[in-house]
Amino acid sequence: MSISKFTEFMKMMATEDAQMAMQPTTQSGQDLARAFSELKDVSGEDKVQGTVQKLAAFAKHKGFDVSEGDVQSYIDSLKTQYELNPMLASMMDSYCSSTCHIGSAVGEN
Numbered sequence: 001m002s003i004s005k006f007t008e009f010m011k012m013m014a015t016e017d018a019q020m021a022m023q024p025t026t027q028s029g030q031d032l033a034r035a036f037s038e039l040k041d042v043s044g045e046d047k048v049q050g051t052v053q054k055l056a057a058f059a060k061h062k063g064f065d066v067s068e069g070d071v072q073s074y075i076d077s078l079k080t081q082y083e084l085n086p087m088l089a090s091m092m093d094s095y096c097s098s099t100c101h102i103g104s105a106v107g108e109n
Contacts, residue, residue, distance in 0.1 A: 003077070006070045009059040032058060048075070 013032075035058055039050045052071045059066035082089045 002065075003070050003073050005064050006055075006059060006066045006074050009062060009064040009066060010074075012062070012064075031061075051075075 035054045036051075039047055039054065042050050052068050052075065056066050056068040056071045059071070078092070082092055
């Protein structure tokens, strides 16, 4: 289990079959939407923890050896990068407001 395995999973989700795997028209996209539908009315830290659990379970379902700790480390790393690098923060804001389906599933906050 490692962050690198989770990173591989995230790359796969972005490029499966030469299209965004998380589009609602793909099986992966539909599976992911179903997994996150349970977090619809959850907010704050509970939503973050639910997201960690859902992403770890979904990665395992897709054959990746990923733990909840790996997902939490990945999220913490992104948060640190976002807070320290304004250019990266701007890019992340643009990406997640336009094409990031995990961001859409989890919500803007």
